[in-house]
Amino acid sequence: QKEVEQNSGPLSVPEGAIASLNCTYSDRVSQSFFWYRQYSGKSPELIMSIYSNGDKEDGRFTAQLNKASQYVSLLIRDSQPSDSATYLCAVKQQAGTALIFGKGTTLSVSS
Amino acid sequence: EADIYQTPRYLVIGTGKKITLECSQTMGHDKMYWYQQDPGMELHLIHYSYGVNSTEKGDLSSESTVSRIRTEHFPLTLESARPSHTSQYLCASSESLPGQGNQPQHFGDGTRLSIL
Numbered sequence A: 001q002k003e004v005e006q007n008s009g010p011l012s013v014p015e016g017a018i019a020s021l022n023c024t025y026s027d028r029v030s031q032s033f034f035w036y037r038q039y040s041g042k043s044p045e046l047i048m049s050i051y052s053n054g055d056k057e058d059g060r061f062t063a064q065l066n067k068a069s070q071y072v073s074l075l076i077r078d079s080q081p082s083d084s085a086t087y088l089c090a091v092k093q094q095a096g097t098a099l100i101f102g103k104g105t106t107l108s109v110s111s
Numbered sequence B: 001e002a003d004i005y006q007t008p009r010y011l012v013i014g015t016g017k018k019i020t021l022e023c024s025q026t027m028g029h030d031k032m033y034w035y036q037q038d039p040g041m042e043l044h045l046i047h048y049s050y051g052v053n054s055t056e057k058g059d060l061s062s063e064s065t066v067s068r069i070r071t072e073h074f075p076l077t078l079e080s081a082r083p084s085h086t087s088q089y090l091c092a093s094s095e096s097l098p099g100q101g102n103q104p105q106h107f108g109d110g111t112r113l114s115i116l
Helices: none
Strands: A003-008 A010-016 A019-025 A032-038 A045-050 A054-060 A061-066 A071-077 A085-092 A103-111 B004-007 B008-014 B019-025 B031-037 B044-051 B054-057 B076-078 B088-092 B111-115
Touching: A003 A085, A003 B019, A010 A019, A019 A032, A019 A085, A019 B008, A032 A071, A045 A061, A045 A071, A045 A103, A045 B076, A071 A085, A071 B054, B019 B031, B019 B088, B019 B111
Parallel strands: A010 A103, B008 B111
Antiparallel strands: A003 A019, A019 A071, A032 A045, A032 A085, A054 A061, A061 A071, A085 A103, B004 B019, B019 B076, B031 B044, B031 B088, B044 B054, B088 B111
């Protein structure tokens, strides 16, 4: 069983719409959650981190965490073509361990 | 923001050669990682280190080896390259902040390796 699950997509949204990316994880003791953006041929870039239940907003990005449901999501408001990329969900189970990455969801924003 | 550097960015080399991929970070991070990623595929952790003289194998079996003699340097070596080693190799680092939870990993630009 994969420990971090994401829908591979592609998720297609029109420019200006809200893109919603979802991630579930299997280990209840997971403590830290991250969203990375990866453009084709490039390395992952950290865009959001979240550690406690609820919402965390940063510009057009909102991360949502629900530990009871083992679910973390990323909302992108006013989507732009430049947001087109693969979004990786990463989970750290406990202090000292490496991140566990999902396979990523490919987002395509059409103008 | 972490400054983490990988060299070379691209390497095309013949089968059987010994290869060392370099990774250095200037932030004093104690934790460093190597990932392997094929185009369009997921990241696989192949090695990690939590400090000098500490190295561990990751989730994906790899024929490569690593060393951590200095905090800032975490090179990856392939003793005899094969076409199956063709991939992108990504180095990352993170810091430990006591009492401040788990810090994110920051990635270098990667090395795209092609074995002929």
